[in-house]
Amino acid sequence: xxxxxxxxxxxxxxxxxxxxxxxxxxxxxxxxxxxxxxxxxxxxxxxxxxxxxxxxxxxxxxxxxxxxxxxxxxxxxxxxxxxxxxxxxxxxxxxxxxxxxxxxxxxxxxxxxxxxxxxxxxxxxxxxxxxxxxxxxxxxxxxxxxxxxxxxxxxxxxxxxxxxxxxxxxxxxxxxxxxxxxxxxxxxxxxxxxxxxxxxxx
Amino acid sequence: xxxxxxxxxxxxxxxxxxxxxxxxxxxxxxxxxxxxxxxxxxxxxxxxxxxxxxxxxxxxxxxxxxxxxxxxxxxxxxxxxxxxxxxxxxxxxxxxxxxxxxxxxxxxxxxxxxxxxxxxxxxxxxxxxxxxxxxxxxxxxxxxxxxxxxxxxxxxxxxxxxxxxxxxxxxxxxxxxxxxxxxxxxxxxxxxxxxxxxxxxx
DNA sequence: GAAGTTAAGTGGTCAGACCAGTGACCACTT
DNA sequence: AAGTGGTCACTGGTCTGACCACTTAACTTC
Numbered sequence: 001x002x003x004x005x006x007x008x009x010x011x012x013x014x015x016x017x018x019x020x021x022x023x024x025x026x027x028x029x030x031x032x033x034x035x036x037x038x039x040x041x042x043x044x045x046x047x048x049x050x051x052x053x054x055x056x057x058x059x060x061x062x063x064x065x066x067x068x069x070x071x072x073x074x075x076x077x078x079x080x081x082x083x084x085x086x087x088x089x090x091x092x093x094x095x096x097x098x099x100x101x102x103x104x105x106x107x108x109x110x111x112x113x114x115x116x117x118x119x120x121x122x123x124x125x126x127x128x129x130x131x132x133x134x135x136x137x138x139x140x141x142x143x144x145x146x147x148x149x150x151x152x153x154x155x156x157x158x159x160x161x162x163x164x165x166x167x168x169x170x171x172x173x174x175x176x177x178x179x180x181x182x183x184x185x186x187x188x189x190x191x192x193x194x195x196x197x198x199x200x201x202x
Numbered sequence: 203x204x205x206x207x208x209x210x211x212x213x214x215x216x217x218x219x220x221x222x223x224x225x226x227x228x229x230x231x232x233x234x235x236x237x238x239x240x241x242x243x244x245x246x247x248x249x250x251x252x253x254x255x256x257x258x259x260x261x262x263x264x265x266x267x268x269x270x271x272x273x274x275x276x277x278x279x280x281x282x283x284x285x286x287x288x289x290x291x292x293x294x295x296x297x298x299x300x301x302x303x304x305x306x307x308x309x310x311x312x313x314x315x316x317x318x319x320x321x322x323x324x325x326x327x328x329x330x331x332x333x334x335x336x337x338x339x340x341x342x343x344x345x346x347x348x349x350x351x352x353x354x355x356x357x358x359x360x361x362x363x364x365x366x367x368x369x370x371x372x373x374x375x376x377x378x379x380x381x382x383x384x385x386x387x388x389x390x391x392x393x394x395x396x397x398x399x400x401x402x403x404x
Numbered sequence: 405g406a407a408g409t410t411a412a413g414t415g416g417t418c419a420g421a422c423c424a425g426t427g428a429c430c431a432c433t434t
Numbered sequence: 435a436a437g438t439g440g441t442c443a444c445t446g447g448t449c450t451g452a453c454c455a456c457t458t459a460a461c462t463t464c
Contacts, residue, residue, distance in 0.1 A: 209415095209417090210416075210417065210418095211416085245417080245418085246417055246418040246419070247418080247419085248417070248418070248419090249418080266425090266426085267424070267425050268424075268425035268426035268427080269427085270426095
C-alpha cells in the first residue's frame with residue numbers, strides 16, 4: 001500500500017507542520033494529543049512520536065507529560081545549543097561564526113543608520129542594555145525580518161561560546177552616533193570596541 | 203526504577219553520542235543495529251529510534267533500510283537547511299530576501315578580493331558559469347563555511363522566485379576585477395549589473 | 405466551603421509482531 | 435569458470451496494545 005518511498009515519520013513531520021501553519025497555532029497553544037494525531041493522520045503513534053521529536057528538536061514544540069504538546073515561543077531553539085556542541089568544536093567553526101556575526105552586525109549598523117526612526121531611537125535610550133539586547137534593537141531597526149532571524153541564530157550560537165560585555169560608554173557613544181545617523185562613526189565605534197575585543201579573545 | 207526525571211530517549215541520545223565518540227567512529231562507519239543498541243543500553247527499541255531520529259536530524263548519522271545506520275560525512279548538516287526553511291517560512295517579504303542576499307554577496311565579494319588564491323582564480327576562469335555557479339566560487343573563496351551555508355540557503359529560496367541571468371561580459375569583467383584584487387571595482391560591477399537588475403524586477 | 409478521592413486523559417516506555425529492503429551464501433544452469 | 439536465481443538471516447520502518455507516571459477536573463466526603 002505504501003507506494004511512496006518516503007518514510008512515514010518524515011511525511012508525518014510535514015503534515016503536522018502544515019497543520020500548525022493552517023491552524024495558525026500560536027506559542028502556548030496546544031496540539032492534538034499523540035493518539036488523536038495518529039488517528040487523524042492514519043499512522044501509528046510511534047511514527048507520530050518520531051515526527052514530534054524532530055519538531056521538538058527544532059524548538060517548535062514542547063511536550064509536557066500528563067498535559068500535552070504545546071507550541072513553544074519561537075526563538076529559543078535548543079537545537080542551537082545542541083548544534084553548538086556538535087558543530088562548533090573546532091576553532092575553524094568558531095572563527096567562521098565570529099567573522100560572520102561581525103560582518104552581519106556591521107551591515108546592520110549601516111542599515112540602521114539609514115532606517116532608524118526617532119521613536120525607536122528614544123526607546124533604545126530609555127532601556128537598560130546588555131550587548132545583545134542593544135544590538136537586537138539595531139538589527140530590528142533594519143526592518144529586515146530575515147536579517148533579524150539570521151542574526152538571532154548566530155547570536156544563539158555565539159552565546160554558548162563567549163560572554164560579551166562592554167563598558168556602558170560604548171552604548172552611550174554608539175547611541176550618539178546613531179542619533180547623528182553617522183554611519184562612519186557607528187562603524188568606527190563598533191570596530192574600536194567589539195572587533196578589538198573579539199580579535200583578542202581569539 | 204526510573205528515579206531520574208529525564209526522559210529515556212534523551213539519555214539514550216547522549217549515550218549513543220558518547221558511544222560514537224569513544225569508539226571513534228568515522229564517516230562511513232556502521233553503528234550497531236537498533237535492536238542491539240536497545241539491548242545493550244537496556245531500553246526499548248522505540249526509545250533508541252527516537253534518539254536516532256535526533257542524531258539524524260543533526261546530520262550525524264544516516265539510516266539505510268536493510269543495511270543499517272551509518273556515520274555521515276561531516277559537513278552536510280541538513281538541519282541548517284531545515285532551519286533555513288523554517289526561518290524563511292511563510293510569505294516573507296521578497297524584499298527581505300533580496301536585500302539580504304545582496305548584502306551578503308557584497309560582503310563576500312569584498313572578502314573574496316582579499317582571500318582569493320591564484321589557483322582558485324584560474325579555475326574560475328576555466329569554468330562555464332551561470333550566475334549562481336559563479337558566485338558560489340566567490341563565496342567559497344571567502345573560506346568561511348558558515349557564510350557559504352547561509353548564502354546557499356538564501357540562494358535556494360531565491361531560485362524559487364527569480365531567474366537571474368547576466369550577459370557573459372559580466373563574468374569576464376568581474377573576473378578582471380578579482381584578478382586585480384580590486385574590491386571597489388568588483389563592487390561597482392556588482393552594483394551596475396546585479397543590483398540594477400534586482401531593483402527593476404522588484 | 406474545603407479537603408481528599410477518583411477517573412479520564414496525556415506523554416513516556418516497552419515488547420512483540422509484521423513488512424520491505426539488503427547482502428551473503430549456495431545450488432543450479434550454461 | 436561464470437553467471438543465474440533462490441533462500442535465509444539481518445536491518446530499518448511501522449503498527450499495535452499494553453503499562454506507567456503524571457496532570458487535571460469532576461466528584462465525593464467531611
